[in-house]
Amino acid sequence: MKKRLTINHMALGSLRTRRKQYLSLAVGIVLAIFFVSSMMIIGQSMNYTMYQNYVRREGTQDAVICDAEEIDPQELIDLGYAKRVGNVTVLGEAQVEAFNDYRFLCVGELDELTATMGGRPLIKGRMPVASDEIAMEQWSLRWIAPGAQIGDEITVTLKSLKVADQFLTKTTERKYSLVGVLADKARNHIYQSSASYLQIPSIIVAHQPIEVGAKPAIHRYVELEENVTLATLQDYLSNIHAHYGGSGHVLPYVYSSFLEMDVILVAIEIIGLVLVLAACLGIVNAFTSLLTDRRSQIGMMRAVGATRKQIRRIFGKEAFLIALVATPFAIGLSVLAMWGLCTASGLFEFYVTIPFIIVCALVSLICVMLSALMPLWGASGISPMQAIRETSLLRAKEKLTIKRQLQFDVPSLLARRHISLYRNKQAGISAIVAVSLVILSLLFIMVDSVVDLQRKQEVKPDYRIGDTYYSSDFIDDEANKPRLSDSDRARIKELPLVREVVGERIISINVLMQEITNYIFSPLSDVPSRYAYLLEPTDPRGMFDGNLDYRQLARDRYHLLLEQQPQDGKVLKTCLFVCDEAMLLRMSEYVYDGRIDIDAINRGEEVVVHAPPEQGFSERDGYGDSHYIDSVHAKSGEKSKVTVANDMFFAGDLLEMNYLYLTNPRVDAEYWSEVSDFTADVERWDGSARIGAVISQEKEATLWLNQGSVITTFAGLAAMGIPNNGYNSLSVYLSETPSEEMGEYLYAELDNISQYFPEVAVEDNIANTMDSRTSALQLIVCGAAVIILFFSICLSMVNNALTNRMRSEKRSIGTMRAVGASLDVIASSYFKQLMIMLCSGFAIGIVLSVAAIGLMLTVGGYGSLSLPIWILIGGELAFVALVLLASMLNLRSRLKGIMKSSIVDNIREL
C-alpha cells in the first residue's frame, strides 16, 4: 500500500524537484548565518584576548581608590557598588640616595585578594610571604639594589609617610631577602609625580610590624558591579570624602578595548543588530523571490482546495528543513573558519563557548523562520485566480494612474511601470541599500574614532623620559635641578629604531594682565583652585566663609608676592612651554588667531599662547572647585556647566611676563605656603613678547598645558634671556614597533640615562600603543568585513530580485525581442529599474546617515569629527556605484544567457 501523502512528503518532494533553486537559497542562508556568527565569534575572541592581556598587565580591578582608609569595603559591597574589594596597605616610602629627597618609591603590602586581582605579573621568583621577604618591580630594583638577584639580601631605607598617617616614626633601615621581581606597571611611572603614598606600590613586602599608634595609608582595589560605572562610584566617594574631608582619588582601571570610547561600543552593538536584520532581510528577499516564482503553482493549489494554513505549512516546512540543515552547517563552518583564522594569524586567542554556539544556532533558526514568515504569509494570500491570470498585477494597477502617452522611451517606461507595479517587491532593495548606508555612517564614526585615537597615539611617544614637574607657586624653586641635556638627547637618537627625539621644557612663569576674566576664573560658584589667590574677600561667591581655608592662604601669599616683588598688573600664574621648532610648526594646525612666525619666535620677539576660543567649566557635587572641561566633551552628571569665550589673549597684544626663580632648592620646605618670602635668594627676570598666534588646542605637547600657557622655542627662550639648564622630558618616537627583546633593550638604555636625574623616569607606551594599533586594525578589519557583508547582501538581493524577474519575464523578453528590441534596449530597461531602486535607497540612506551622524554628534555626545564628512558621502556613493556596476555586469551576463536562446524559445509557453 502506498504511503499517505503528508505535508512533510510534499515539502521534501518540492525540495527535491526544485533542488537548484533551493540550493541557491540555502547557500544564501548559510552565508548570512556564517557571516553573522563569524563576526560574533571573532568579536568574542578579540574581546577575550584583549581582556586577558589587560588583566595580565593591569589586573581585574576596575578602579583603585587611593588613600581610602575611610572607605569601608563591606559597605561598598553591601551598597551594590562593588563585587569584590581588595586592600593594599601603603607602608611607607623607600628612600633612594640618588633621588636626593626629591622622590621616593612606594612600599606596600597586598592582601590575599589583591594579590590575585592586582595584575602583578612576576618576572622572576615569587611574592613575599614572610616579614623579611621582598619583591620589587624591575625599575625599583635598579634604584634600590642594582644587579641584585633572587635570594640576595637587600637593605631598604624606609621613610615615614610624608603626609598621611605615620607608619614609622623615623627613617629606618630594614633588611630583606629578595624573593621576586615584578613586571613594571606603566601606571607607577605615569603617576610618579604624585605623592608616593598615592602611588601603586612598586615594592611589595608582607606581614610588616606597624608601630603602635601608626596608621598606614590604604588603597582599595575595587571590582565594580555589572551596572555600576566609574562615575557612579566617584559620586559615592565624593560624598564620603566631603564627610571625612579626605582627598583620596580614584585611579580608573575600567577595562575597555578603547578607553572612553563608548560610542564605538554603541556603534558595534547597532551594527551587530543591523547585521542580523540585514541577514533576515536577505532571507526574506530570497524566500519572496522563490515564492514569487511559484505564484501560479500556489494559485493552482488554492484552486484545487488547499487552505491558506495548508499553503503556509507546506512552504513553512520547506523553510524549516532548509534552516535545519543550513544553521548547524553555517555555524560549524564559521567556528572552523574563525578557529583557523585565529590560529593562523596569531592575532588573538580563539574563544567560543558552547552556550554561545547554542544561542547562535537558536537565534539563527528563529531568524530564518521569522524571515520566512512574511513571504509565507503573502504566499498564502494568493488567490486561486492567480493560476489563471495575473490578478495581482491588476490589483496593483487599480492603485495606479496611468497617463495616456503617444511618445515614450521604452526602457524608461518599462522601468517606471515595473517599479510602480512591483513596488512592494522592489522596496527590499532600496531598504537594504539605505540600511547599508546607515551602517557605513556608523562605521565612519568608528573609523573616525580610530583615526582620532591613532593621531593621539602618533603624538604620544613610544617612550618618554623625564618628569612633569613645574612649580605651582609664583616662583620656580627647582630652576637648577639637574636635567636631561643635549648629549642625552644625542645618545638616545643613536639608539636603534629611534626615529625622532623631541625635547620639551616647562617653566613656571607669571604673566601680567590688566584684567583676569571669567575665561580663566570661571563664572560658576567656585573658582579653579589654581587661581584661588585671585579671589577678593568681597567676591560675591563668598568663598572665605567655609572651612576651605586654602583660599585665604593663597590670597595671603599673593599679597606677599605683590609686596616683595612688585607687579605691574594682575598676576596670572602660568607656564612657559618650550619645544623644538618642528613641534611648534605642527601646532599651526590649531592657530585660530594670528600666525606662527618662527623667525620672530626664535628672536624672542613673539610667543604663541594656548587659549581655546571657548572655555568650558563645570562643577560636580562634592568637588571643591569648578574645573576646566572641554566644552564639547562635557561629561554627563555635571552639576553645572558653562562656556566662556576667550576675551584675554589676542594676537598682536604685548604680553608682559616675569620669571622668579631660586638657584638653590629649598629642600626644607614641604609646600609653597611654607616658603616664607619672595626676597631671600629669589632671582627675577622681566620681559615681554608679542602674541604672534593663539592656538585652540595642543595635541603635540606631552606635558600638560593650561589655559594661558605661553609657548616658544628653545632658541626663543635663549633670545629672551630666560635661564635654562636642559629638558624636562625627551619623547622618543620609534620607526617601528620593537620586538620584545628590543623593547627591553631600549627601556634599559633609557633607564640608564634616567638614573642620573632624581625625578626622571621612563614611561613605556609600547604596550598601550600596540594594543591600540591592534584594536584599530581589528576594528578596521571588522569594518571591512561588515562592508563586504552588506555589499554581498545588496548584490544577492539585487541578483535574486532580477534573476527571478527575468525568469518570470522570459516571455516578455522574448516578445520584446520579437517586436524588435535589441539587447541594449532590454538591458537598459533593467538598468533603469536598478538605478531607480538604488537611487531611492541612496537618497533615503544619505538622509538617514546624516541623521545618524547628527544624533551621534549631539545626543550621543561624540564630539566632533576628525574626518571630513565628504569622505562618508563619497564612500556611500562609491558603495552604491559599485553595487550598481556589479549588478549591471551580472544583469548583462544573465540577459545574454537568456538571449542566447532563440526568441521562439523565450516566448514559448513554459
Add this chain to the structure above:
Amino acid sequence: MEIMRCEALRKTFVTGGGEVHAVDGIDLSIGKCEFIAVTGPSGSGKSTLLHMLGGLEYPTSGKIYYQEALLSDYNDNQLSVLRRRRFGFVFQSYNLVRELTGLENILLPVMLDSKRADQAYIDRVVDMLQIGDRVEHLPGAMSGGQQQRISIARALANKPAILFADEPTGNLDGKTGREVISLLKYVGKELGITLVLVTHDLSIAEQAQRILTLEDGKLVRDTAAEVQS
C-alpha cells in the same frame, strides 16, 4: 513582385529521441501584398517556417532573402531593426507585455525605433480593430479576442511590409476568429501588407490567395504553383 524568398530551408531539432527535421528543405518565394496561408497538421513545421521567415529563429541550413538581402548576413541588432521596421508578428498566445497598457503595447515597435507615432494612422488601426475602449487597460484585464486585436494593432503599428501571424485564431472562439481573419485581410489590403498566416483551420486557409501545405517539414502543396501549372 517578390518580397521574400527562401532556398533549401531546413531546421533540425535534436531531441532525446534523435533528430527531428521540423522544416526539411523548403524553397519558397513570397510576392508583395500576397495573402498566404500556411497549413498542415500539427507538428508539420508551419510555425517553425514562419519563425524562420520572420527572423525569430535561425535555420539549420538554407537561405532566406528579404528583398534580395540575405537574413543570415544580419547581426542581432540589424535583425532587431528589421523586425521592428519591416515585419509584424501576431502570435497565437498574443504575447503582450503585461505591464504595459494596450496602447503602449501597440506603440512598442514605433517607440523602439525612436520615431514619432503617426497618431492618425494609429487611430485608424485602433478604429479598424474596434479596440478604442480597451487601449488604456493592461492585457490582464482584456479578453482573449481583445488581446489578439491589440497584438494585431502592434504588428501593424510600424506599417510593416510583411505581417506574420501564427495561428492568430487558435485561442479564440469561432466568431471572434472569423472577425480577426477578416480584419487581417482587410488591413492587409488597405495598407498594402504581405500577410503570411499559419493555420490548421482549412476554412481560414481558404480565404487566402495562396495556400501552402506542409507535411513532416516538407512543402507538399503550393496553390500558386498549381495555378501556374
